[in-house]
Amino acid sequence: MLVDLAGGWNPLVGRLAWSQIPYDNPILAPLFVAVVLGALMLLGLITYYGKWTYLWREWLTTVDHKKLGIMYIIIGLVMLFRGFIDGLMIRTQQAWAVGSQSSGVFGALHGYLTPFHFGQIYSAHGLIMILLAATPLLVGFMNIIVPIQIGARDMAYPYLNALGLWLTAAAGALIMISLFIGDFAHNGWFGYAPIFELQYSPGVGVDYWMWTLQLVALGTTLGGINILSTIIKMRAPGMTWGRLPIFVWASLSANVIALTSFPALQVALALVAADRYLGAHFFTAGLGGNLMLYTNLFWIWGHPEVYFVILPAFGMMSEIFPTFSEKPLFGYVTMVLASIAIAGVSWLVWLHHFFTMGAGPYVNSAFSVATMLVGIPTGVKVFNWAFTMYRGRLTFNAAMLWAIGALFLLLIGGLTGMMLAIPAINYMVHNSVFVVAHFHSMLMVIVYAIFASVIYWFPKVFGFKLDEFWAKTMFWLFSAGTALVFVPMYMLGFMGMTRRLDYVFNTAWQPYLLVMELGIVVYMFSVFAFFALLYVSIRDHAKNRVGADAWGTSRSLEWITHSPVPFYNFAVVPQINARDEAAWRRENGLEHIQPDHYDDIHMPNNTGVAIILGGLSFTLGFALTWRIWWLCLLSLIAIIALVIYRSFKGDPGYILTAAELEKMEQEAIRRASRIDGGHHLRPVRGDGWAQERADLPAAGTLYGLSSPMDHHK
């Protein structure tokens, strides 16, 4: 039943052959050498410093949600960089290959990329940015922040959490290896029927695309289940639904979307696989296939996915605006309802990605109205943020700048989205770069929110703040780049420039394209500023250490535990008394009160099973791509066997005794009191109350330490 292949195949290595390695490509071959040298250098450095044991014990086998979250974010940042390089290449090709007189190098008639190579680059750019940069970055933040914000010690299923990470890593590895072995899909990031059919795309590119998506979908679904269960089951006493931080609500609504929509993607791609591997006719041009079935199935996932990535970004902004406005969030309940409404409407709008399908005026009108409905809850959110800032005591630090930048982009992206929701306009600009500029504005909202969050939560996770100067420099460079790239893109869209052009026929567009090229260069400088930010911040970390409440005006629960957060999160699980617990404690002078006794804590053990399963999944994906059947079977059996092995072995966990805990807590409190030193984080209101309470020891008396509370005695 297996299909006939155009190229060679042998039972041992499937479709692999030496000719599949693009050693003659003038761009990829030097890159390959650089990557190999870089990897060897990294491995050499780890070996030189003897860090392998540390890496294995503390990171690769960890089930700690914060470390897993950090690794998610590292994967996301690396892939964001890769996706940026793709963007740089696309911009350069379009600035260069304009008009019939433009020169060509490296085998290209115009510019420096052949059409096939260019197609692979924009496909990889889209897939990477959405599923391997934005998604892991947001999942990483949800992983780190959600359990701390609800007063939990870990996720509901720590081992599953690790598995989700390593599946995502496997997907990242699969798409990266497609650079150097074989090629990647040239059918756009979402694929079109029937071009991805074997008949029209006989190479392995589509297979790489498909299995990468499958792995990342699986990992994200598992992560979604975990976050939902964590929010429902692991909340601290007193953390009622009405007191849940908005970021948690945003994560909840986002993961409801993930849980329900990713299966649609998995089915859509599995059916593509059935076509390509078994000769089925789901999406073929003949024999009863239906081309638009694919597009519908894909966007039934695809549009909810858009809100899956934007909702956590909204949640992040809802945490950052109140903190730096020194006010509670305006309209908590409407914010929650808006998140849930967006999650609900996300299911009703998929067809607006292809109004031109020809579904007729009634269907198009229904989807048009549904699409415009999204503007209502989103508008509610925007006004809530604006009213939060209104008459607040604003601090324009780097995190706040990024958040405000996100707000402006949301306005631009949202309003152009409203334009595109009208089918009559949509027909005019369909497949033009106007659409590309619109969704980049929206995705930039996410990028801005992510950088705001990196700055905002960095001190919570690592115990020191990032450098303000470089964070702001990066912000301004990045914003200049955004303006320079996307304003001309909107204009070109109106002029009729279609997307994905490897050759631009109209020379009148060249000035705009050159401005966009300048913009991407400015973006590159912001990337350098980011590296400088990391370097300077780590170099000066001793100066920038912070206590529990890093910003002094923080509101939600994560800010009452130590910075950096200990691996057990809370020595004693907090009892929640208010919506903004940290702000409530601070304003009532309770923030330095520590628990008076500790109990044993039950913690999960680390496990190497998750990373091995990730490795096997990568092997399975690679073997499927290259049709190495024996390896598919072997890795599948190994996966099943390992899952069964883990099921038998179980994890009894270990006990962290009260004595050990007390010792670590004393150390953390001592460290914090050295940082606080009584010069900031002083209670501003109701200082005396804690002293009146006989049942609670004041912070200073518990361990005989000096604390900012002492002078009230």
Add this chain to the structure above:
Amino acid sequence: MRPPASDVDPKTAELWDRHQHQHDVISTRTLGYFLYLLSDAMLFATLFAAYGVLSYQHSYFGGPTPADFVKPWYTFAQTMALFLSVLAYGFGMNALKNKNKGGVINGLLSAFILGALFLALDIHDMAHLASLGVSVATSGGVSAFVVLTQVHATHIFFGLIWILVMMAQVMTKGFTTEVVGRLLTLRMFWHLQAIIWVFVYVFVYLWGYMS
């Protein structure tokens, strides 16, 4: 700065949980598994949608349609095998309430045998169809038929492996929290597959036969 809204008096508020608040392992696991089953149900819903779109006359491209090759009574035997398997599993779970190890093993074993019968009938049916020249590559409509039914069969296959694993765990480990939790989640899984099968039987086999 306005203090955040709270009706708790800060003078008497508890700040730390003093009651060693414990999370219930079994209910946390079954909730998560229930969520997974939701995503599994979505997977089938998408397959049904695809089947619906590909069940027009032109989807079969002039080739055989389900009316030509499905056998409702044969498939009814499959249906009975699967339902009795779920029933047998249910008896096993009754035995679990009485901490009756032998009863649980018997229930699981019967569920396994009946489930294996279901799968054997399915494989036989598919082989028979292949011998008639009806396969996944025949036409879009038949592709949808084969993939929908065989994705369900794959679920049954993995369920059978899981039943075997659980029999081994009950025998070697007894009724630990983890084993009981897994028996419950496996019950949910097995039951969902039977529910899905109701839809497959009605919409694919009966409807296909009638149309």
